[in-house]
Amino acid sequence: MTEYYFMNGEYVEASKAMIPVRTHAFLYGTAVFEGIRGYWNEEEKQLYVFRAPEHYQRLIHSGKIMHMESPYTVEEYCEITRNLLKKNGYKENCYMRPNLYKSAQKVGPGLYDNPDAFMIIPNKMGDYIDTSKGLRVCVSSWRRNSDNAIPPRAKVAGGYANAALIKTDAHNAGFDDAIVLDEAGKVTEGSAMNLFIIQNGKLITTKKTDDILVGVTRNTIIELAKDLGIPVEERAIDRTELYISDEAFYCGTGAQISPIVEIDGRKLGDGKVGPIATDLQKLYFDVVCGKVPKYKKWCMPVY
Numbered sequence: 001m002t003e004y005y006f007m008n009g010e011y012v013e014a015s016k017a018m019i020p021v022r023t024h025a026f027l028y029g030t031a032v033f034e035g036i037r038g039y040w041n042e043e044e045k046q047l048y049v050f051r052a053p054e055h056y057q058r059l060i061h062s063g064k065i066m067h068m069e070s071p072y073t074v075e076e077y078c079e080i081t082r083n084l085l086k087k088n089g090y091k092e093n094c095y096m097r098p099n100l101y102k103s104a105q106k107v108g109p110g111l112y113d114n115p116d117a118f119m120i121i122p123n124k125m126g127d128y129i130d131t132s133k134g135l136r137v138c139v140s141s142w143r144r145n146s147d148n149a150i151p152p153r154a155k156v157a158g159g160y161a162n163a164a165l166i167k168t169d170a171h172n173a174g175f176d177d178a179i180v181l182d183e184a185g186k187v188t189e190g191s192a193m194n195l196f197i198i199q200n201g202k203l204i205t206t207k208k209t210d211d212i213l214v215g216v217t218r219n220t221i222i223e224l225a226k227d228l229g230i231p232v233e234e235r236a237i238d239r240t241e242l243y244i245s246d247e248a249f250y251c252g253t254g255a256q257i258s259p260i261v262e263i264d265g266r267k268l269g270d271g272k273v274g275p276i277a278t279d280l281q282k283l284y285f286d287v288v289c290g291k292v293p294k295y296k297k298w299c300m301p302v303y
Contacts, residue, residue, distance in 0.1 A: 193254065
């Protein structure tokens, strides 16, 4: 079956979806992007796109930081996404990568005199991380880029060179991923996902102003925790707090909810996936598949 991408107003066969090699975004990383998941509900024979409006609102905000004009409204982005998935006939879990990028073919890093272009690349995708087992992670020797350098608040393509170094060095050292500190030595997040720790039954995560991407899944977890009666605290986190936590987990569109059982060789709790992460994970997967009426408003049906 022919697969289609969306590029600059048209649905294009994947094999014909090309950009010139001199494209500014390719040469300088001057693009912003989102990751959006679709979940297939077999009982309803329906594909649900999770929190698409929130993702596209963040794309618009990222673009604003990078001197980009959004070509569409949030509602138009959602309709394009729905139509693209229908055209591809997806009836399984999938992942969309919308990209707003600088398309000038010129040398020089300036974002001015540099038109904007847009594309969506869809993929069939299951788990990005094995969420069934606990992860062994380390604290990275790399530091998170700051808001006054390449702001993590915006999903800037070039900024993910930071995540690439963090992820690669952790993998090469035998770990599943890493936790990243800022220049002051405070915890920020994972290589490319937000982080929660659990102490004495309380969820703790970093503040929105702690050099993190303000995650859509992070927001979802905070809301779901309320349903489960789990208190949540947003504050600065010291490195040593990681080691004495009862549980921890990553969250993100790609990572979903990925429990952590060991940090820098130190077991969390009994070294197994903990009960709070397990309960949140179960509820989350029911929610994204449109199985929880209260949160069905977050699930955009395709068919």
